[in-house]
Amino acid sequence: MSDSLISRSPSRRPVALIVIIGVLAVLVLVGAWRLLSVMQPIPSPATIIGAPVRAATAGGDRVYLMTSQWRSYNLPSRGLNRRSYTDLLVDVWAFDATTAKPVWRTRIASDRSGVNMGRSILGAQGGVLWVLQPKGLVGLSLKDGSQVADVARIEAANPALRGLVPTEERYYRFDAGGLKFTAADGRSWRLPGADLKAGPDTPAPETPAEGVYPVARIAGGNATWAFMERGLRTQGLWLGVMDEAEARTYGEQNVMGGIDPEGHPRTRLYFSKLGSKETFFGRQLVYQGFKPYPESPEFIQAGLLTDGRINALPIMLHGPDSVLILHRDRLGDRGRLRLTRISGPRGKVLWTVNLPMQGIEAVMPGETAIAFTGRRDEDRGRGRPSDRVVSVDQVVAVDYATGKMGAYGLLIPSTKPADIPPSSTVVSTPAVKGG
Numbered sequence: 001m002s003d004s005l006i007s008r009s010p011s012r013r014p015v016a017l018i019v020i021i022g023v024l025a026v027l028v029l030v031g032a033w034r035l036l037s038v039m040q041p042i043p044s045p046a047t048i049i050g051a052p053v054r055a056a057t058a059g060g061d062r063v064y065l066m067t068s069q070w071r072s073y074n075l076p077s078r079g080l081n082r083r084s085y086t087d088l089l090v091d092v093w094a095f096d097a098t099t100a101k102p103v104w105r106t107r108i109a110s111d112r113s114g115v116n117m118g119r120s121i122l123g124a125q126g127g128v129l130w131v132l133q134p135k136g137l138v139g140l141s142l143k144d145g146s147q148v149a150d151v152a153r154i155e156a157a158n159p160a161l162r163g164l165v166p167t168e169e170r171y172y173r174f175d176a177g178g179l180k181f182t183a184a185d186g187r188s189w190r191l192p193g194a195d196l197k198a199g200p201d202t203p204a205p206e207t208p209a210e211g212v213y214p215v216a217r218i219a220g221g222n223a224t225w226a227f228m229e230r231g232l233r234t235q236g237l238w239l240g241v242m243d244e245a246e247a248r249t250y251g252e253q254n255v256m257g258g259i260d261p262e263g264h265p266r267t268r269l270y271f272s273k274l275g276s277k278e279t280f281f282g283r284q285l286v287y288q289g290f291k292p293y294p295e296s297p298e299f300i301q302a303g304l305l306t307d308g309r310i311n312a313l314p315i316m317l318h319g320p321d322s323v324l325i326l327h328r329d330r331l332g333d334r335g336r337l338r339l340t341r342i343s344g345p346r347g348k349v350l351w352t353v354n355l356p357m358q359g360i361e362a363v364m365p366g367e368t369a370i371a372f373t374g375r376r377d378e379d380r381g382r383g384r385p386s387d388r389v390v391s392v393d394q395v396v397a398v399d400y401a402t403g404k405m406g407a408y409g410l411l412i413p414s415t416k417p418a419d420i421p422p423s424s425t426v427v428s429t430p431a432v433k434g435g
Contacts, residue, residue, distance in 0.1 A: 126193015
Protein backbone atom coordinates (compact mmCIF):
# COMPACT_ATOMS: atom_id res chain seq x y z
CA MET A 1 0.00 0.00 0.00
CA SER A 2 1.18 3.38 -0.87
CA ASP A 3 -0.34 5.09 2.17
CA SER A 4 1.20 4.56 5.53
CA LEU A 5 -0.89 2.88 8.16
CA ILE A 6 0.41 5.46 10.69
CA SER A 7 -0.97 8.97 10.11
CA ARG A 8 1.60 11.86 10.36
CA SER A 9 1.13 14.71 12.85
CA PRO A 10 1.20 18.29 11.49
CA SER A 11 4.68 19.77 11.18
CA ARG A 12 5.89 21.64 14.31
CA ARG A 13 8.63 23.58 12.56
CA PRO A 14 6.64 26.83 12.03
CA VAL A 15 5.61 26.88 15.70
CA ALA A 16 9.17 26.30 16.89
CA LEU A 17 10.43 29.03 14.56
CA ILE A 18 7.91 31.51 15.95
CA VAL A 19 8.94 30.62 19.50
CA ILE A 20 12.64 31.08 18.68
CA ILE A 21 11.97 34.44 17.01
CA GLY A 22 9.94 35.54 20.04
CA VAL A 23 12.69 34.57 22.46
CA LEU A 24 15.31 36.36 20.37
CA ALA A 25 13.13 39.48 20.23
CA VAL A 26 12.78 39.44 24.00
CA LEU A 27 16.54 39.01 24.41
CA VAL A 28 17.18 41.91 22.02
CA LEU A 29 14.75 44.14 23.91
CA VAL A 30 16.27 43.21 27.28
CA GLY A 31 19.76 43.80 25.91
CA ALA A 32 18.74 47.15 24.45
CA TRP A 33 17.12 48.14 27.73
CA ARG A 34 20.25 47.18 29.65
CA LEU A 35 22.44 49.04 27.17
CA LEU A 36 20.31 52.16 27.41
CA SER A 37 20.28 51.94 31.20
CA VAL A 38 24.06 51.88 31.42
CA MET A 39 24.37 54.46 28.64
CA GLN A 40 22.51 57.12 30.62
CA PRO A 41 24.72 60.15 31.27
CA ILE A 42 26.59 60.17 34.57
CA PRO A 43 25.50 63.29 36.53
CA SER A 44 28.12 66.03 36.69
CA PRO A 45 27.75 69.60 38.01
CA ALA A 46 28.05 72.45 35.56
CA THR A 47 31.09 74.56 36.51
CA ILE A 48 31.39 78.29 35.85
CA ILE A 49 34.33 79.14 33.58
CA GLY A 50 36.11 82.44 34.17
CA ALA A 51 34.39 85.69 35.07
CA PRO A 52 30.70 86.59 34.64
CA VAL A 53 29.44 89.95 33.47
CA ARG A 54 26.39 91.97 34.50
CA ALA A 55 24.73 94.11 31.84
CA ALA A 56 21.59 96.22 31.51
CA THR A 57 19.40 95.22 28.58
CA ALA A 58 15.99 96.23 27.24
CA GLY A 59 14.60 93.09 28.88
CA GLY A 60 16.13 93.89 32.28
CA ASP A 61 19.39 93.43 34.18
CA ARG A 62 21.18 90.23 33.23
CA VAL A 63 24.10 88.17 34.51
CA TYR A 64 25.92 86.32 31.74
CA LEU A 65 28.24 83.42 32.46
CA MET A 66 29.81 80.38 30.82
CA THR A 67 29.72 76.84 32.17
CA SER A 68 31.33 73.55 31.26
CA GLN A 69 29.79 70.19 32.04
CA TRP A 70 31.00 66.66 31.43
CA ARG A 71 28.49 64.21 29.98
CA SER A 72 29.95 60.73 30.43
CA TYR A 73 28.54 57.39 29.31
CA ASN A 74 29.27 53.81 30.35
CA LEU A 75 29.21 50.66 28.24
CA PRO A 76 28.53 47.20 29.67
CA SER A 77 31.73 45.60 30.89
CA ARG A 78 33.01 43.22 33.50
CA GLY A 79 35.78 45.64 34.42
CA LEU A 80 35.78 48.02 37.34
CA ASN A 81 35.69 51.11 35.13
CA ARG A 82 33.00 50.96 32.49
CA ARG A 83 33.35 54.53 31.26
CA SER A 84 33.32 54.59 27.50
CA TYR A 85 33.43 58.20 26.40
CA THR A 86 32.95 61.76 27.64
CA ASP A 87 31.57 64.88 25.99
CA LEU A 88 32.42 68.39 27.16
CA LEU A 89 29.39 70.66 26.95
CA VAL A 90 30.07 74.40 27.04
CA ASP A 91 27.05 76.65 27.57
CA VAL A 92 26.53 80.40 27.88
CA TRP A 93 23.70 81.46 30.18
CA ALA A 94 21.69 84.62 30.79
CA PHE A 95 20.21 84.99 34.29
CA ASP A 96 17.81 87.62 35.59
CA ALA A 97 20.12 89.65 37.86
CA THR A 98 17.29 90.38 40.31
CA THR A 99 15.89 86.84 40.75
CA ALA A 100 18.72 84.50 39.64
CA LYS A 101 16.31 82.75 37.26
CA PRO A 102 17.70 81.54 33.89
CA VAL A 103 16.45 83.55 30.91
CA TRP A 104 18.19 81.57 28.16
CA ARG A 105 21.00 79.11 27.59
CA THR A 106 22.91 78.46 24.38
CA ARG A 107 25.44 75.71 23.68
CA ILE A 108 28.59 76.93 22.00
CA ALA A 109 30.57 73.67 22.10
CA SER A 110 29.98 69.92 22.38
CA ASP A 111 33.40 68.31 22.16
CA ARG A 112 34.39 64.69 22.65
CA SER A 113 37.02 64.70 25.40
CA GLY A 114 37.29 68.49 25.10
CA VAL A 115 39.17 70.94 27.32
CA ASN A 116 38.22 74.21 29.03
CA MET A 117 41.46 75.99 28.18
CA GLY A 118 41.07 79.00 25.91
CA ARG A 119 37.45 79.76 26.83
CA SER A 120 36.31 82.97 28.53
CA ILE A 121 33.77 85.78 28.46
CA LEU A 122 35.54 89.03 27.58
CA GLY A 123 32.72 91.52 28.21
CA ALA A 124 29.46 92.93 26.81
CA GLN A 125 29.23 95.86 24.42
CA GLY A 126 26.60 97.30 22.11
CA GLY A 127 24.18 94.44 22.69
CA VAL A 128 26.83 91.78 22.07
CA LEU A 129 28.45 89.38 24.52
CA TRP A 130 32.02 88.75 23.38
CA VAL A 131 33.16 85.19 24.06
CA LEU A 132 36.56 83.71 23.26
CA GLN A 133 36.75 80.07 22.24
CA PRO A 134 39.77 77.96 21.20
CA LYS A 135 38.82 78.50 17.55
CA GLY A 136 38.45 82.25 17.91
CA LEU A 137 36.17 85.13 18.85
CA VAL A 138 32.38 84.71 18.96
CA GLY A 139 29.69 87.34 19.54
CA LEU A 140 26.33 86.39 21.08
CA SER A 141 23.19 88.48 21.25
CA LEU A 142 22.49 89.72 24.78
CA LYS A 143 18.79 89.32 24.03
CA ASP A 144 18.56 85.63 23.14
CA GLY A 145 22.06 84.14 22.86
CA SER A 146 22.00 83.77 19.09
CA GLN A 147 25.37 84.05 17.37
CA VAL A 148 25.78 87.44 15.70
CA ALA A 149 29.54 87.51 15.09
CA ASP A 150 32.50 85.23 14.50
CA VAL A 151 35.94 85.49 12.93
CA ALA A 152 34.61 84.96 9.40
CA ARG A 153 32.09 87.79 9.73
CA ILE A 154 34.64 90.09 11.35
CA GLU A 155 37.10 89.48 8.51
CA ALA A 156 34.35 89.99 5.92
CA ALA A 157 33.53 93.38 7.46
CA ASN A 158 37.23 94.29 7.75
CA PRO A 159 39.29 93.01 4.81
CA ALA A 160 42.45 94.46 6.38
CA LEU A 161 42.08 91.91 9.21
CA ARG A 162 41.77 88.84 7.03
CA GLY A 163 43.86 86.09 8.60
CA LEU A 164 45.00 88.41 11.43
CA VAL A 165 42.27 88.09 14.10
CA PRO A 166 43.92 86.44 17.13
CA THR A 167 42.70 83.31 18.89
CA GLU A 168 44.78 83.61 22.09
CA GLU A 169 43.35 85.43 25.10
CA ARG A 170 46.57 87.32 25.82
CA TYR A 171 45.98 89.43 22.71
CA TYR A 172 42.54 90.59 23.87
CA ARG A 173 41.58 93.16 26.45
CA PHE A 174 38.19 94.51 27.50
CA ASP A 175 38.26 97.84 29.33
CA ALA A 176 36.03 100.86 29.85
CA GLY A 177 36.24 101.56 26.12
CA GLY A 178 35.10 98.09 25.11
CA LEU A 179 36.85 95.27 23.26
CA LYS A 180 40.35 95.76 21.89
CA PHE A 181 42.84 93.31 20.44
CA THR A 182 46.27 93.15 18.92
CA ALA A 183 46.20 91.62 15.45
CA ALA A 184 48.81 89.16 14.20
CA ASP A 185 50.62 92.00 12.43
CA GLY A 186 51.10 93.88 15.73
CA ARG A 187 48.49 96.60 15.13
CA SER A 188 45.89 97.32 17.85
CA TRP A 189 42.18 97.58 17.04
CA ARG A 190 38.92 98.26 18.80
CA LEU A 191 35.79 96.34 17.89
CA PRO A 192 32.33 97.77 18.66
CA GLY A 193 29.19 95.71 19.19
CA ALA A 194 26.86 94.49 16.43
CA ASP A 195 28.56 96.87 13.99
CA LEU A 196 31.65 94.80 13.22
CA LYS A 197 33.59 97.64 11.60
CA ALA A 198 36.87 97.70 13.55
CA GLY A 199 38.72 100.94 14.19
CA PRO A 200 42.19 101.89 15.45
CA ASP A 201 42.81 101.56 19.18
CA THR A 202 41.86 104.60 21.26
CA PRO A 203 42.46 105.39 24.96
CA ALA A 204 39.78 104.07 27.29
CA PRO A 205 37.71 106.51 29.38
CA GLU A 206 37.95 106.48 33.17
CA THR A 207 34.49 104.95 33.54
CA PRO A 208 32.80 102.50 31.15
CA ALA A 209 31.18 104.09 28.14
CA GLU A 210 27.43 103.69 27.65
CA GLY A 211 26.58 100.11 26.76
CA VAL A 212 30.02 98.80 27.79
CA TYR A 213 30.14 96.21 30.58
CA PRO A 214 33.49 94.70 31.65
CA VAL A 215 33.50 91.35 33.43
CA ALA A 216 33.29 91.18 37.21
CA ARG A 217 36.40 90.70 39.27
CA ILE A 218 36.73 87.09 40.38
CA ALA A 219 38.27 86.09 43.69
CA GLY A 220 40.73 83.47 42.47
CA GLY A 221 42.99 82.32 45.29
CA ASN A 222 41.79 85.06 47.65
CA ALA A 223 38.30 83.57 47.82
CA THR A 224 35.67 85.47 49.79
CA TRP A 225 38.14 87.81 51.52
CA ALA A 226 38.60 89.67 48.22
CA PHE A 227 35.12 91.15 48.77
CA MET A 228 35.43 92.18 52.42
CA GLU A 229 36.82 95.42 53.86
CA ARG A 230 37.33 96.69 57.41
CA GLY A 231 35.43 99.91 56.85
CA LEU A 232 35.03 103.15 54.90
CA ARG A 233 35.31 106.91 55.34
CA THR A 234 32.40 109.11 54.38
CA GLN A 235 31.33 112.69 55.24
CA GLY A 236 33.68 113.16 58.17
CA LEU A 237 32.90 109.73 59.60
CA TRP A 238 34.60 106.34 59.63
CA LEU A 239 32.45 103.24 60.05
CA GLY A 240 33.40 99.59 59.99
CA VAL A 241 33.62 96.30 61.85
CA MET A 242 35.83 95.71 64.89
CA ASP A 243 35.69 94.41 68.44
CA GLU A 244 36.30 96.24 71.72
CA ALA A 245 40.01 95.34 71.89
CA GLU A 246 40.64 96.57 68.34
CA ALA A 247 38.71 99.78 69.00
CA ARG A 248 40.92 100.48 72.00
CA THR A 249 44.18 99.71 70.14
CA TYR A 250 43.34 101.69 67.00
CA GLY A 251 42.10 104.61 69.09
CA GLU A 252 45.30 104.77 71.13
CA GLN A 253 47.64 104.36 68.15
CA ASN A 254 45.55 106.37 65.67
CA VAL A 255 46.01 103.68 63.01
CA MET A 256 43.70 101.40 61.06
CA GLY A 257 44.49 97.82 60.10
CA GLY A 258 42.78 95.19 58.00
CA ILE A 259 40.19 92.78 59.27
CA ASP A 260 41.46 89.88 61.37
CA PRO A 261 38.76 87.18 61.16
CA GLU A 262 40.87 84.56 62.94
CA GLY A 263 42.26 86.66 65.79
CA HIS A 264 39.09 88.72 66.24
CA PRO A 265 36.20 86.61 64.90
CA ARG A 266 33.33 88.42 66.67
CA THR A 267 32.85 92.07 65.70
CA ARG A 268 30.22 94.81 65.68
CA LEU A 269 29.70 97.88 63.55
CA TYR A 270 31.68 100.80 65.05
CA PHE A 271 32.05 104.44 64.05
CA SER A 272 34.48 107.30 64.69
CA LYS A 273 34.36 110.99 63.86
CA LEU A 274 37.30 112.10 61.72
CA GLY A 275 39.54 115.06 62.35
CA SER A 276 43.03 116.14 61.35
CA LYS A 277 46.18 117.68 62.78
CA GLU A 278 49.29 119.28 61.37
CA THR A 279 52.51 117.27 61.60
CA PHE A 280 56.06 117.61 60.26
CA PHE A 281 54.95 115.48 57.28
CA GLY A 282 51.77 117.48 56.66
CA ARG A 283 48.14 117.12 57.62
CA GLN A 284 47.36 113.79 59.33
CA LEU A 285 44.00 112.07 59.71
CA VAL A 286 42.84 111.64 63.32
CA TYR A 287 40.31 109.10 64.57
CA GLN A 288 38.39 110.71 67.44
CA GLY A 289 37.56 107.57 69.41
CA PHE A 290 35.66 104.46 68.32
CA LYS A 291 32.16 103.64 69.54
CA PRO A 292 29.82 100.79 68.61
CA TYR A 293 26.51 101.57 66.96
CA PRO A 294 24.04 100.95 69.77
CA GLU A 295 21.75 98.56 67.85
CA SER A 296 24.47 96.68 65.99
CA PRO A 297 24.56 92.94 66.73
CA GLU A 298 27.75 90.90 66.79
CA PHE A 299 28.86 89.23 63.56
CA ILE A 300 31.13 86.22 62.98
CA GLN A 301 34.10 86.82 60.63
CA ALA A 302 32.49 89.91 59.14
CA GLY A 303 33.49 92.59 56.66
CA LEU A 304 31.84 95.35 54.64
CA LEU A 305 30.91 93.99 51.20
CA THR A 306 32.71 95.34 48.11
CA ASP A 307 32.75 94.25 44.48
CA GLY A 308 36.45 93.44 44.78
CA ARG A 309 37.74 95.94 42.23
CA ILE A 310 40.96 97.80 42.97
CA ASN A 311 40.34 100.94 45.06
CA ALA A 312 36.61 100.16 45.18
CA LEU A 313 34.72 101.41 48.23
CA PRO A 314 32.40 99.14 50.16
CA ILE A 315 28.90 99.13 48.71
CA MET A 316 26.71 101.90 50.16
CA LEU A 317 22.94 101.99 49.78
CA HIS A 318 20.43 104.78 50.25
CA GLY A 319 16.84 105.06 51.43
CA PRO A 320 17.95 104.63 54.21
CA ASP A 321 21.72 105.10 54.19
CA SER A 322 23.20 101.70 54.91
CA VAL A 323 25.97 99.21 54.23
CA LEU A 324 26.04 95.48 53.52
CA ILE A 325 27.85 93.22 56.00
CA LEU A 326 29.10 89.85 54.77
CA HIS A 327 29.56 87.37 57.62
CA ARG A 328 29.22 83.68 58.56
CA ASP A 329 26.85 81.64 60.66
CA ARG A 330 29.69 79.69 62.31
CA LEU A 331 33.45 79.18 62.24
CA GLY A 332 35.09 76.40 60.25
CA ASP A 333 34.61 74.75 56.88
CA ARG A 334 30.93 74.10 57.55
CA GLY A 335 30.18 77.79 57.96
CA ARG A 336 27.81 79.36 55.44
CA LEU A 337 27.71 82.99 54.43
CA ARG A 338 25.15 85.55 55.52
CA LEU A 339 24.38 89.02 54.20
CA THR A 340 23.01 91.77 56.44
CA ARG A 341 21.87 95.27 55.52
CA ILE A 342 22.50 97.61 58.46
CA SER A 343 21.61 101.31 58.57
CA GLY A 344 22.44 104.44 60.48
CA PRO A 345 22.30 106.34 62.69
CA ARG A 346 22.02 103.56 65.30
CA GLY A 347 23.19 100.47 63.39
CA LYS A 348 19.72 98.99 62.89
CA VAL A 349 19.53 95.66 61.05
CA LEU A 350 17.06 95.95 58.17
CA TRP A 351 17.32 92.30 57.10
CA THR A 352 19.61 89.28 57.16
CA VAL A 353 19.61 86.51 54.55
CA ASN A 354 21.39 83.14 54.57
CA LEU A 355 23.31 82.77 51.32
CA PRO A 356 23.57 79.22 49.90
CA MET A 357 27.33 79.58 49.62
CA GLN A 358 30.52 78.78 51.50
CA GLY A 359 32.63 80.93 49.20
CA ILE A 360 32.01 83.87 46.86
CA GLU A 361 33.66 84.13 43.47
CA ALA A 362 32.12 87.36 42.07
CA VAL A 363 30.03 90.28 43.36
CA MET A 364 27.93 92.30 40.91
CA PRO A 365 25.97 95.23 42.43
CA GLY A 366 23.08 96.79 40.52
CA GLU A 367 20.41 99.45 40.98
CA THR A 368 17.86 97.39 42.92
CA ALA A 369 19.57 94.07 43.64
CA ILE A 370 22.99 92.52 44.02
CA ALA A 371 24.10 89.33 42.27
CA PHE A 372 26.76 86.81 43.26
CA THR A 373 28.42 83.72 41.93
CA GLY A 374 29.97 81.30 44.38
CA ARG A 375 29.95 77.70 45.51
CA ARG A 376 29.00 75.32 48.28
CA ASP A 377 29.70 71.66 49.05
CA GLU A 378 26.75 69.32 48.61
CA ASP A 379 26.05 65.63 49.14
CA ARG A 380 25.15 63.92 45.88
CA GLY A 381 23.13 61.38 47.82
CA ARG A 382 24.46 58.39 45.90
CA GLY A 383 25.67 56.65 49.03
CA ARG A 384 29.29 56.09 47.97
CA PRO A 385 31.81 57.69 50.38
CA SER A 386 34.20 58.44 47.50
CA ASP A 387 31.81 60.84 45.78
CA ARG A 388 29.51 61.90 48.60
CA VAL A 389 30.46 65.59 48.52
CA VAL A 390 30.73 67.75 45.41
CA SER A 391 31.38 71.48 45.03
CA VAL A 392 28.37 73.09 43.34
CA ASP A 393 28.48 76.55 41.75
CA GLN A 394 25.66 78.95 42.61
CA VAL A 395 24.10 82.05 41.07
CA VAL A 396 22.41 84.23 43.73
CA ALA A 397 20.49 87.51 43.67
CA VAL A 398 19.35 89.55 46.70
CA ASP A 399 16.88 92.44 46.61
CA TYR A 400 18.18 95.55 48.39
CA ALA A 401 14.84 96.67 49.78
CA THR A 402 13.48 93.39 51.17
CA GLY A 403 16.41 90.96 51.32
CA LYS A 404 14.41 88.52 49.17
CA MET A 405 16.81 86.03 47.62
CA GLY A 406 16.77 83.91 44.48
CA ALA A 407 19.30 81.16 43.77
CA TYR A 408 20.18 78.72 41.01
CA GLY A 409 22.37 75.72 41.82
CA LEU A 410 24.27 74.11 38.96
CA LEU A 411 24.15 70.46 40.06
CA ILE A 412 21.93 69.70 37.07
CA PRO A 413 21.53 67.00 34.41
CA SER A 414 23.14 67.53 31.00
CA THR A 415 19.99 68.35 29.07
CA LYS A 416 19.54 69.99 25.69
CA PRO A 417 20.27 73.74 25.80
CA ALA A 418 16.64 74.76 25.38
CA ASP A 419 15.55 72.39 28.17
CA ILE A 420 16.81 74.32 31.19
CA PRO A 421 16.52 72.08 34.26
CA PRO A 422 15.22 73.38 37.58
CA SER A 423 17.70 74.69 40.13
CA SER A 424 19.41 72.18 42.36
CA THR A 425 19.27 74.78 45.15
CA VAL A 426 15.93 75.34 46.83
CA VAL A 427 15.51 78.61 48.71
CA SER A 428 13.45 77.70 51.74
CA THR A 429 14.15 80.45 54.29
CA PRO A 430 13.15 84.09 53.66
CA ALA A 431 15.16 87.07 54.79
CA VAL A 432 14.95 87.84 58.51
CA LYS A 433 13.73 91.41 59.02
CA GLY A 434 15.43 93.60 61.59
CA GLY A 435 13.74 94.99 64.65
